[in-house]
Amino acid sequence: MTLTLDTAHRSNPSPQRSGNRLLASLPDEDLDHIQSLCELVEVDVGQALFEPGQQIQHIYFPIDALVSLLGVADGRMTLEVGAVGREGMIGASVALGHQQAQVRALVQRSGHCLRMEASDFCGEFAHMESLQHLLHRYTDTLLAQAIQIAVCSRFHVLEARLARSLLITRDRLQSEKFHMTHEFLAHALGVRRVGVTKAASALQQQKLISYSRGNIEILDSAGLEAVSCRCYELVKDSGSIGMGSVFL
Structure with a gap:
């Protein structure tokens, strides 16, 4: 199910800022521009937004959905290396030169996301300084959390x-x-x-x-x-590698 994002009332961005936390941290002008390139879509439990090796066609900014990032071995064995809700995004690696998905993005809770064409996102990333800084902090944190979860899975x-x-x-x-x-x-x-x-x-x-x-x-x-285990203390929002550090 695909719904066009209603941008008629975006002169007051406050209601939209409560949707996706990552986007909401952008300056007003940049936020409005990015949202004008998005559409609102509904995603269902069990839906795979992409699989490892697939070309990433869209970027997703969850609003009330939750998406699990699963590492896949031999096509069947999986391990969750991250979970993305309204604090983040799915598909950010395209802006860093990775056009193919490295994980399975599986919807864990149905809901809504803002969806953007990957090509549009890369175009905006190339010249929007606020988006560059935000994405670098976000991807660094996401990687740190994935490493911690992998260590947790081995030893705890x-x-x-x-x-x-x-x-x-x-x-x-x-x-x-x-x-x-x-x-x-x-x-x-x-x-x-x-x-x-x-x-x-x-x-x-x-x-x-x-x-x-x-x-x-x-x-x-x-x-x-x-x-x-102590891993939760590290990855929770206020932890040393928590998403709270992205929005400072």
């Missing part, structure tokens, strides 16, 4: 990794309640479903979360943070 126990993943999802969605199936969590964490079931059951027994038919509610945020 599954229960702590699941807690970290749930906390990041909460932060991206700004909600204590969300929907994530065992199957998706298994793909994201690079483990079998039985492992996710055991880890989720352990968190439930500690009364940190409730989990039923994919519906998750965080009951004790402080307790869940205590169970999580």
Whole structure:
């Protein structure tokens, strides 16, 4: 489903600034120009915005959607290396010379995104200084987080990794309640479903979360943070490699 972005009232950018945080940090004039090149689209759970090796045709700026970035091995084994919500964008690498996708961008929560032609984005990036500075900070942070998550996946126990993943999802969605199936969590964490079931059951027994038919509610945020590995402290918004540093 594709909807044309209504730009009739963009003389007052405040309502639009609450949509995508990354775009909202641009100066007013640059924001208005970028938004004039975008369209509003609806994305559905399970939809792949692109696959590894595919040409990136569009840039996406999530508004209320959440997109998981999955590294793929042998075409079937996956590991989540990032999650992008309203604080970020998908497809930024085209401006840095990478025309082909390096990860699978899979919609984790349905919602809306501002979508822009990749060629238009590259054109604006070439001469818009504010966009250049913003994108360099964003991609550096995204890479640092991907490296930290990869290290976490190698060395930390599954229960702590699941807690970290749930906390990041909460932060991206700004909600204590969300929907994530065992199957998706298994793909994201690079483990079998039985492992996710055991880890989720352990968190439930500690009364940190409730989990039923994919519906998750965080009951004790402080307790869940205590169970999580230190990686969450690093990648959360206010962490040393958190997205908060992008908007300083």
